[in-house]
Amino acid sequence: MSADTGDRRTAADAESEVRGAEPEVRRPRFVLASQSPARLKTLRNAGVEPEVIVSGVDEDNVTAENPGELARLLACLKARAVVAKLDDHATVLGCDSVLEIDGVAYGKPGTPEIARERLRMMRGRSGVLHTGHCLFDTNSKQELRELASTKVFFADLTDDEIDAYVATGEPLVVAGSFTVDGIGGPFVTGIEGDYHNVVGLSLPLLRRMLADVGIPWPSLWQPPHFAYDEAEAAIYDETRGGETRARAAAEAVHRLLPPDTSRVLEVAVGTGLVGAELVAMGNLVHGVDLSPAMLQHARYRLPGHVAAADAARLPVADRRCDAVVAVWLLHLLDDTEGIIAEAARVLRPGGVFITTTEKSDASRYAAGRSPKETRSGDALSHLVARGAEHGLVLDGATTFEGPVRGGPGVPVYPLVSFRKL
Template sequence: MRFVLASQSPARLQTLRSAGVEPEVIVSGVDEDNVTAESPGELARLLATLKARAVVAELDDHATVLGCDSVLEIDGVAYGKPGTPEIARERLRAMRGKSGVLHTGHCLFDTNTKQELRELASTTVYFADMTDDEIDAYVGTGEPLVVAGSFTVDGIGGPFVTGIEGDYHNVVGLSLPLVRTMLAQVGIAWPSLWTPVVKRPDYNESEAARYDDSRGGVERAQAAARAVGELLPAGSQRVLELAVGTGIVGAELVALGNLVHGFDLSTAMLQHAKVRLPGHVAAADATRLPVADRRTDAVVAIWLLHLLDDSTPILAEVARILRPGGVFLTTTEKNEATRYAEGRDPNTTRAQDSLTRLVAEAATHGLALDGATTFPGPRRTTGNAPIYPLIRFRRI
């Protein structure tokens, strides 16, 4: 079944993913600023309906489309995304110490049954009495500029929400119990949407020992390093490599004249990396790097993002540590490259390293795509050698 989320909200996408559902995302393009309604709740429901219908109109085959939109109501006034720091600061000062109602409109359109369901979920939210300094600091993070009501409950704004009455997920962006009920009305059981869990490699000692030979060895590492060298800005480079693994790619980057520091979670892999990059590797989670803000010139991630359940935290962390003008180089479409080389059809599910997803998500963290290249992998026993894309983002 094709299940489509008609929303660009990362929070809504993550809410569904955390519940075991991997939707296809299609952004509607609806101009929210020019839509009006009789009440904040009706406005949220109308916007959700317009989003779902706009996406349905673009489909060329059957799908079940979910459109959502959230509006915060305080004293009868509707508040959407503030857009500017000045407006966000003004709204947060007006909200502090008060309560509001977060309305989320839901529209489910099933093209098979030709049914359109429109529902509204409302949750009361209580806000802390924030100080002016706290408001200025929060606005400075940029988070309240792009969310309805200028706050989040699941992000940086969480400590400023003292309580809620109603569905927590509704405040994040969509009501999971309501969506489940709506799907049942069109004959779709919620468990049928669950995505099978893919077991990830744990890279223990035995896996680390045979990793290089099973992945193309030095030949593949040299090809990857040369491609990275093409996209690194000219001049001597200090490179931070995420998921450095055995250090085989990092060592080739050093041979090209770069200074490489590597991080990895696997202590077994790091034992090998310490030999190739002595004194320059350490154990660390790529979502919580021991690096100061805006201090890094270049970050490289080779064959990492396709392994993740959610690549968003990695992109956010990279954006945090990159200085303005710094670059992030990463492989993309890794699994698709292998499928094409073997003559198989493209995968219908959305991988965490898909180009379209990475470009859209990176943009929300101030990372703009500005370069790309490809490099070949080792020839396989069946099919052609896969061609791996490598892309470059620049920190704005």
């Protein structure tokens, strides 16, 4: 990252000002070192969209003095393994859970036979679910290790219930052979302690750990404007011109790409519709977005090439991209300084920043947003001035047409490119 970040504002800050609120705290790069869907869902439900990097740690060959220490050690190994893969600063969370009954640690059973045997042993009894948490902050070079433990009471399952539960496959891949938030929920009669800890991570504990490394919990929240729900994401494309408009946009972007372009980063990738069209034209496209619902669609169109990230704080090392593309983004923001600065940082010399520009105040008003009293964040004169401060010079321009369902006529969109010196 560039050291000159003190005066930058993120997309979240801009949206706060639109709502009349104070600018939010900058969101740090937060990485979850786990492939657990339950942990990811827990964080998302709490307003946090982490970047997920799987550690690859072999859990079967790790031992410790007791079950609690085993959970804590595994969490530490996962966090450290992911930190070793990073190419830029981040705050990494590693977690691992084990169930303790009579002093014995039970992880994932792996096979139906072991799962069936364990569930029979557990029925009508209680155990302690330990979840180790390891937070590694590369900026402050701090590593925190904590353990949260919750007592869990199990129903007296019948053999038929156990057989049916094992047949679902769920108990084979979770610590202790049960879930409290899934199919196994009815088989848990009660808990003493933090519910979220049983799911996979303790939110109150994580909040305290983040505070210890100087990260306020609210700084991880996503800005509401970008939090499209699943229903909105499902109809997003068809209400905005669908494939016809996306193809027109991609063709225009392609015309402005340098001949030697090999790596394109699309910020605010949305559902990935434009990115997929760029791929069809022979480009390698990676995409980032803040909306989990939109990213669910983008992952189908750009599998393995999208991630959750703020366009004003990209998880990309310096000078790694041939092109950065922002289509229909800057007009949403009052201050585009952070996005311009980040685009310049990640572009190689000769690379280009391509963006739609000059959405009018009339369009903003028609969309239910107040006309701007100051210069719009996508005004060409503003982009030229801010780009020059970061070594970006105006290099090209084109237009494209794109129908919008229910809209009058066929809008024409200006597209400009800035070359990195």
